[in-house]
Amino acid sequence: MATIGYLTTTIFDFGAIKSLPTELNALGIHRPLLVTDAGVQEAGIAAQVLSRLDQSTVTVFAGTPPNPTEEAVREGVAAYCDGGCDGVIALGGGSPIDLAKGVALAATHEGPLEQYAAIRDGVSRITAKVAPVIAIPTTAGTGSEVGRGALLNLTNGSKLALISPYLIPRRAICDPELTLGLPPLLTAATGIDALTHCIETFLSPLINPPAEAIALDGAQRAWRFIQRAVTKGADREARWEMMMAALEGGLTFQKGLGAVHSLSHAAGALRSPTLHHGMLNGVFLPHVLRFNAGHVGEKYATLRNLFSLDNNADLAEAMVRLLKSLGLPLTLSEMGFRQEHIAATVTRAMADHSNATTPRRPSAGDFETLLRAAL
Numbered sequence: 001m002a003t004i005g006y007l008t009t010t011i012f013d014f015g016a017i018k019s020l021p022t023e024l025n026a027l028g029i030h031r032p033l034l035v036t037d038a039g040v041q042e043a044g045i046a047a048q049v050l051s052r053l054d055q056s057t058v059t060v061f062a063g064t065p066p067n068p069t070e071e072a073v074r075e076g077v078a079a080y081c082d083g084g085c086d087g088v089i090a091l092g093g094g095s096p097i098d099l100a101k102g103v104a105l106a107a108t109h110e111g112p113l114e115q116y117a118a119i120r121d122g123v124s125r126i127t128a129k130v131a132p133v134i135a136i137p138t139t140a141g142t143g144s145e146v147g148r149g150a151l152l153n154l155t156n157g158s159k160l161a162l163i164s165p166y167l168i169p170r171r172a173i174c175d176p177e178l179t180l181g182l183p184p185l186l187t188a189a190t191g192i193d194a195l196t197h198c199i200e201t202f203l204s205p206l207i208n209p210p211a212e213a214i215a216l217d218g219a220q221r222a223w224r225f226i227q228r229a230v231t232k233g234a235d236r237e238a239r240w241e242m243m244m245a246a247l248e249g250g251l252t253f254q255k256g257l258g259a260v261h262s263l264s265h266a267a268g269a270l271r272s273p274t275l276h277h278g279m280l281n282g283v284f285l286p287h288v289l290r291f292n293a294g295h296v297g298e299k300y301a302t303l304r305n306l307f308s309l310d311n312n313a314d315l316a317e318a319m320v321r322l323l324k325s326l327g328l329p330l331t332l333s334e335m336g337f338r339q340e341h342i343a344a345t346v347t348r349a350m351a352d353h354s355n356a357t358t359p360r361r362p363s364a365g366d367f368e369t370l371l372r373a374a375l
């Protein structure tokens with residue numbers, strides 16, 4: 001049976017950011033907390049957004065770490081309360097957007113965050129009291145601007161997956177202009193995240209034809225335009241297409257991701273080194289494509305056709321060539337992940353919610369083999 005979730009209202013195009021004051025008004029947000037990070041501030045994007053608002057009404061929290069943490073949620077909630085805030089603007093990549101969701105939840109729900117963990121996919125104790133969030137992505141990758149999930153690293157070292165329709169931002173304002181200055185390596189890594197969302201969603205065995213159609217559309221856009229967005233950051237068409245691919249990934253991954261994400265969530269929970277989510281996905285994708293081969297029906301043929309590859313082309317090898325051409329790492333070692341990180345990563349990967357929808361379910365031994373192959 002297909003379960004088709006909530007959608008949000010998305011304002012999408014160059015100049016979409018102009019709609020922010022109107023959308024704040026429409027949602028009755030008069031004192032927003034702007035959640036962002038240092039890089040987005042340094043790029044001048046936070047100032048650009050603030051210039052559209054009455055700044056005396058806005059509280060800024062720019063303390064988002066690369067993979068959002070429970071501590072940062074607490075700090076964000078303190079800022080929310082100090083500012084007498086009544087809603088959240090999430091400005092940045094997936095990290096500030098996920099953190100903003102955590103703050104919107106923790107500011108309105110009692111008790112420790114763990115008690116709001118997903119009980120099973122899409123079901124949790126999270127209620128409609130979550131403060132309204134307007135998400136403004138500045139990377140084209142995670143799709144968190146329209147997603148119902150947020151991943152937080154807890155102080156006890158575990159990873160908390162919050163999943164609820166109430167965490168879907170009430171508005172997504174997707175303005176490709178904000179990504180024109182995103183540096184090449186981050187463009188590549190976040191773009192590969194978008195491509196991976198679309199591919200894993202398509203390969204998920206659940207039956208959801210609308211999600212598959214969106215996933216294939218997103219995969220094709222990402223495949224066609226990622227190189228241009230990386231090599232020529234000011235290419236407006238490529239930036240528009242990549243932002244659409246990321247949005248489509250976020251709209252569709254309610255159908256479920258797979259082992260690439262089980263592994264990248266697990267490795268992304270390491271405190272040190274801090275590893276970028278999209279870059280990890282790139283490293284794992286070819287290995288997981290090989291692992292799943294023979295368990296996906298005709299779907300690899302569909303992807304080969306979509307990417308204009310020969311009928312007998314090796315999809316994993318094509319991914320490796322793409323990663324190389326984008327200047328992305330091909331191994332975990334290049335990213336600072338070492339052999340001693342394997343055991344904890346296997347344990348976390350085994351507990352990941354994405355395992356429920358992978359075409360071939362990996363055992364702990366399989367995860368270890370995949371990690372060693374990627375080392």
Ligand SMILES: NC(=O)c1ccc[n+]([C@@H]2O[C@H](COP(=O)([O-])OP(=O)(O)OC[C@H]3O[C@@H](n4cnc5c(N)ncnc54)[C@H](O)[C@@H]3O)[C@@H](O)[C@H]2O)c1
Pocket residue numbers: 037038039040043045066067068092093094095096098138139141142143144147148149150151178179180181182183186189190193268277278
């Ligand atoms: N909730 C979801 O559905 C979902 C899905 C995938 C990933 N994620 C999460 O998203 C996070 C990763 O997000 P991300 O890949 O967007 O990266 P990110 O938000 O961690 O940002 C990476 C870096 O890019 C910088 N940056 C962002 N936009 C910029 C711009 N326009 N110009 C210059 N610098 C800019 C940031 O300052 C930061 O230093 C991870 O925590 C991951 O777990 C969430």
Ligand SMILES: [Fe+2]
Pocket residue numbers: 142193197261277281
């Ligand atoms: Fe992802």
